[in-house]
Amino acid sequence: MKIAVDAMGGDYAPAVVVEGAVWAAREFDVPIILVGDKARIEDELKKHDRQGLPISVLHTSQVVGMEESPGQAIRRKKDSSIKVCFDLVKSGEASAVVSAGNSGAAMAAGIFVLKNLKWVERPAIAVIMPTKKDPVIVLDAGGNVDCKPIHLVQFALMGSVYARYILRKDVPKIGLLSNGEEEGKGNELTRETHEILKDSSFNYLNYVGYVEGRDIFAGDLDVVVCDGFVGNVVLKVTEGVAEAFTSMLKKEIMGSVPAKMGYLLAKGALEKVKKKVDYAEYGGAPLLGLDGIGIISHGASNAKAIKNAIRVAIECTKHKLNRHLLEELEKNQDLQKLCTRTPVGYAEEGT
Amino acid sequence: MKIAVDAMGGDYAPAVVVEGAVWAAREFDVPIILVGDKARIEDELKKHDRQGLPISVLHTSQVVGMEESPGQAIRRKKDSSIKVCFDLVKSGEASAVVSAGNSGAAMAAGIFVLKNLKWVERPAIAVIMPTKKDPVIVLDAGGNVDCKPIHLVQFALMGSVYARYILRKDVPKIGLLSNGEEEGKGNELTRETHEILKDSSFNYLNYVGYVEGRDIFAGDLDVVVCDGFVGNVVLKVTEGVAEAFTSMLKKEIMGSVPAKMGYLLAKGALEKVKKKVDYAEYGGAPLLGLDGIGIISHGASNAKAIKNAIRVAIECTKHKLNRHLLEELEKNQDLQKLCTRTPVGYAEEGT
Numbered sequence: 001m002k003i004a005v006d007a008m009g010g011d012y013a014p015a016v017v018v019e020g021a022v023w024a025a026r027e028f029d030v031p032i033i034l035v036g037d038k039a040r041i042e043d044e045l046k047k048h049d050r051q052g053l054p055i056s057v058l059h060t061s062q063v064v065g066m067e068e069s070p071g072q073a074i075r076r077k078k079d080s081s082i083k084v085c086f087d088l089v090k091s092g093e094a095s096a097v098v099s100a101g102n103s104g105a106a107m108a109a110g111i112f113v114l115k116n117l118k119w120v121e122r123p124a125i126a127v128i129m130p131t132k133k134d135p136v137i138v139l140d141a142g143g144n145v146d147c148k149p150i151h152l153v154q155f156a157l158m159g160s161v162y163a164r165y166i167l168r169k170d171v172p173k174i175g176l177l178s179n180g181e182e183e184g185k186g187n188e189l190t191r192e193t194h195e196i197l198k199d200s201s202f203n204y205l206n207y208v209g210y211v212e213g214r215d216i217f218a219g220d221l222d223v224v225v226c227d228g229f230v231g232n233v234v235l236k237v238t239e240g241v242a243e244a245f246t247s248m249l250k251k252e253i254m255g256s257v258p259a260k261m262g263y264l265l266a267k268g269a270l271e272k273v274k275k276k277v278d279y280a281e282y283g284g285a286p287l288l289g290l291d292g293i294g295i296i297s298h299g300a301s302n303a304k305a306i307k308n309a310i311r312v313a314i315e316c317t318k319h320k321l322n323r324h325l326l327e328e329l330e331k332n333q334d335l336q337k338l339c340t341r342t343p344v345g346y347a348e349e350g351t
Numbered sequence: 352m353k354i355a356v357d358a359m360g361g362d363y364a365p366a367v368v369v370e371g372a373v374w375a376a377r378e379f380d381v382p383i384i385l386v387g388d389k390a391r392i393e394d395e396l397k398k399h400d401r402q403g404l405p406i407s408v409l410h411t412s413q414v415v416g417m418e419e420s421p422g423q424a425i426r427r428k429k430d431s432s433i434k435v436c437f438d439l440v441k442s443g444e445a446s447a448v449v450s451a452g453n454s455g456a457a458m459a460a461g462i463f464v465l466k467n468l469k470w471v472e473r474p475a476i477a478v479i480m481p482t483k484k485d486p487v488i489v490l491d492a493g494g495n496v497d498c499k500p501i502h503l504v505q506f507a508l509m510g511s512v513y514a515r516y517i518l519r520k521d522v523p524k525i526g527l528l529s530n531g532e533e534e535g536k537g538n539e540l541t542r543e544t545h546e547i548l549k550d551s552s553f554n555y556l557n558y559v560g561y562v563e564g565r566d567i568f569a570g571d572l573d574v575v576v577c578d579g580f581v582g583n584v585v586l587k588v589t590e591g592v593a594e595a596f597t598s599m600l601k602k603e604i605m606g607s608v609p610a611k612m613g614y615l616l617a618k619g620a621l622e623k624v625k626k627k628v629d630y631a632e633y634g635g636a637p638l639l640g641l642d643g644i645g646i647i648s649h650g651a652s653n654a655k656a657i658k659n660a661i662r663v664a665i666e667c668t669k670h671k672l673n674r675h676l677l678e679e680l681e682k683n684q685d686l687q688k689l690c691t692r693t694p695v696g697y698a699e700e701g702t
Contacts, residue, residue, distance in 0.1 A: 069535055132595045142530055145538040179493055179583035184420055187496040187580045213587025217595035226584075229538045232530035233581055234588055236564025241592040244483045244568035248627060252620035262616025269603035269610040276599060 003313050004085040004094035005306075007036035008063040009101020011299050017100065018044035020306025025053040027307065030314055033058050033094055036081040060084045063101075066299065070104035074112050082106055086113035089292040096293035096313035098284060100301040106294060107143050107287055114292040117322060119329035119336070122147075123289030124155045125228070125296065126162050127235060128282045133219025137163055140228040141235055141285060147227035150339035152176070152193040154329065158288040159223035160205060161328045165319040166312075172222035175211030177230060185210060189227065196338045204331055246274070283308025286316055288325065293317055354664050355436040355445035356657075358387035359414040360452020362650050368451065369395035371657025376404040378658065381665055384409050384445060387432040411435045414452075417650065421455035425463050433457055437464035440643040447644035447664035449635060451652040457645060458494050458638055465643040468673060470680035470687070473498075474640030475506045476579070476647065477513050478586060479633040484570025488514050491579040492586055492636060498578035501690035503527070503544040505680065509639040510574035511556060512679045516670040517663075523573035526562030528581060536561060540578065547689045555682055597625065634659025637667055639676065644668055 005021050007014040014036055021032050022045070031054035034041050038059035045055070062080040064073040074083055082101055086109045088094035099106045107123065116123060124140035139155050140147070156174050163172035176194055178186045186194060190210070197207045208221070216224050216234065226234070249270075253259040263270075283305045284295035293316045297309040316322075329336075356372050358365040365387055372383050373396070382405035385392050389410035396406070413431040415424040425434055433452055437460045439445035450457045458474065467474060475491035490506050490513075491498070507525050514523035527545055529537045537545060541561070548558045559572070567575050567585065577585070600621075604610040614621075634656045635646035644667045648660040667673075680687075 067533060130595075132598055145530060145536075177584065179496060179580050182418060185496075187578075190580075213584045213589075214591030214594070216588065217591035227538075229530050229541075230581060230584055233528065233564045233577075233584060236530075237567065237585055237588045238564075238592050240565030240568035241589050242596060243565070244481075245593060245596055245624065247483055248624045249620060252623045253617055256620065258616045259620040262613040262618070262620075265609045265613025266604055266617055267613070269600060269607065269613075272603045273596065273599045 001314065001317055002031040002033055002094045003310055004033045004035055004088040004097050005310065006081045006085050006097065006099035006101055007034040007041050008081040009099040010297065010301050012302070013100065014040050014044050016301065016303045017306050019048065019303035020301070021055065021310065022048045022050055022053065023303055023307040024310035025055050028311060028314055030054070030310070031056070032310070033088060035085050035088070036060055036063070058084065058088075064105040066102050068102060068105065070102060070108040073102070073105050074108045083109045083113065086110055086292070086294065090114055095317045096295065098295045098297065098306070098309045098313050100297035100299060100306060100309070103142065103296045106296050110287050110290040110292070110294045114290045114294075117289050117291050117325060117329070119326070120154055120158075120289035122151050122154075123287045124158065125231070125285050126159060126288045127231075127285045129216065129238065130276050131217045131219035135167065135282070136216060136219070136221050136224055137167065138216065138224045138226070138231055138234060139288065140226065141231040142228045143287070144228040146229070147189060148339070149189065149193040149196055150336060152189070152225055152227065153196055153335060153339055154289070156197060156205060156207065156223065156225045157328050157332055157335075158325055159225060161324045162286065162288060162321065163222040165321055165324060166315055167222060169222045171206045173220070174205060174207050174223040174225060175209065175215065175221045176207075177224050177226035177234070178210040178212065181210045181212060196335065199335070199338065204328070205335070284312035286312065286321070291322070293322065352665065352668055353382040353384055353445045354661055355384045355386055355439040355448045356661065357432045357436050357448065357450035357452055358385040358392050359432040360450040361648070361652050363653070364451065365391050365395050367652065367654045368657050370399065370654035371652070372406065372661065373399045373401055373404060374654060374658040375661035376406050379662060379665055381405070381661070382407070383661070384439060386436050386439070387411055387414070409435065409439075415456040417453050419453065419456065421453060421459040424453075424456050425459045434460045434464065437461055437643070437645065441465055446668045447646065449646045449648065449657070449660045449664050451648040451650060451657060451660070454493065454647045457647050461638050461641040461643070461645045465641045465645075468640050468642050468676060468680070470677070471505055471509075471640035473502050473505075474638045475509065476582070476636050477510060477639045478582075478636045479518075480567065480589065481627050482568045482570035485573075486518065486633070487567060487570070487572050487575055488518065489567065489575045489577070489582055489585060490639065491577065492582040493579045494638070495579040497580070498540060499690070500540065500544040500547055501687060503540070503576055503578065504547055504686060504690055505640070507548060507556060507558065507574065507576045508679050508683055508686075509676055510576060512675045513637065513639060513672070514573040516672055516675060517666055518573060520573045522557045524571070525556060525558050525574040525576065526560065526566065526572045527558075528575050528577035528585070529561040529563065532561045532563060547686065550686070550689065555679070556686070633663075635663035637663065637672070642673070644673065
């Protein structure tokens, strides 16, 4: 097993990416190929003790920026670090890719180079989110903005497999994100999807029905399914609320002496909660449904987030996640046949 | 000015509704008509000192439950408290309605009895949310799940007027909620809406373009526009994250003695922040676009939330909000003509 890491992807690349990769190579003892500008990567490597660590470097001349149109960039920049990472998986030289760069470009490169898994109309980004109890998987978290029922049904199937093998849930509970739990709720897309998923003859899937935005954080669900537009809103709103709450609390505390003293005493607890809701702890979200393993990480990833994204890549490889995805999708062919609407092409970002 | 209050609406009706109404009548010195089961309302009124307060009671024999289909319920229950409230506005006996009951039913009754304002395809629920700085208006927060560009354009116009008169912003900044700020982002609906709104010839509207979920809480926007499905998700996710964060913090704190002491000292600050993010402080969300004023309140409203919802009803009446809405919509006729797609009927809930 070798992991290809896009050394040029992310807000603090290549520095934190190289640091995270060195950390991962030491902690997990897995060979890593750092892909990108060789000179810059070597400069960063010099800052760390890489003695005896299984790290190699593969030079590429191009980088896809955060503002570039994903599809165009991938077609034009054949020697970009992200595309070459996927080439390594295609040729069998690497077993997975990790990137904190432009996530649309990672998705586009994945589809372009590896193609989709059989049965998959569109790959989805599966993000793990913290809750009051166990973490929950939310997908699609931004890959596909305009979806059809077939896509959401496949997201449910793929999310279920991911929860089984990565979160170790025997019978993952799956909810469909809606604007209320009652039958009459939902929009056109969720109503159609709900009709398909609730069919009781498909008992492979533990579908519990409509769930609301607040149910995500209660911790009673393992998988929450939605389209990528809504999933992105969920992710960003969560970040925004957590940040605003912390910032308001600090401001209020700094305005009073007893509160300031209290803060010093309670600081450890606040730090622990912040750590709990910290994306860096999870590190990576798989692009579920590619014929190969691709893990993306937050653009603002620090070294720890990169290290943990590499851990996710290792776990997905070890658990043969894609073989299980194929089995699940094949087992539920009838469910997919119920999706009457013709699937359309990939969203702009994914082409 | 008289305010009709749906005494039977909300999880704790009629007790907290009557309490909130008594509080409002005393604080704002405005006549209130409590609409619902007379015997139960009188029983609640006995618990308070209503001496000299301008409160009257109007008996109705029916109630719309939270689980009922809004459209059907309004058509069948002609003597329901919520429908009769709107009848009072229609006949001129009341100037506004306040209800904490089934919000779909309130919207349906509003449309059924009062009809829409001229120029308005669909009324929207406009919710005020706390941010790091000034509050922001998010609409639609749940009235219309499947929207067309014309609806979002009208939400932008109506939200702008609401921000001007109720939040006192001279030139409200309006953002369109999307999955990223770059031009290539968005789904079919937001891309079409963005094309229309960004047209520079319509300079009445201070449209700043795409905004993300986290921008809502930064406090640099006055109005955030989205469809009602997404708006509901935003609202519920916000509630869920704030609750999970507080609950995690308390749990962490109670596990350590110094943290417990710290909590006692910092408690005041935490309470202040909780108050800041508390919906009860804002209390009511107007159904913007009805030919009359209707304010809905959270189902879990306490007496303070009811009192504040009545305050919002008074402010909307005093500021002649609907006259200003009409003017703004009329002034921007050309903008609406740009919406090429034919508007469809109301969502299931609104009929």
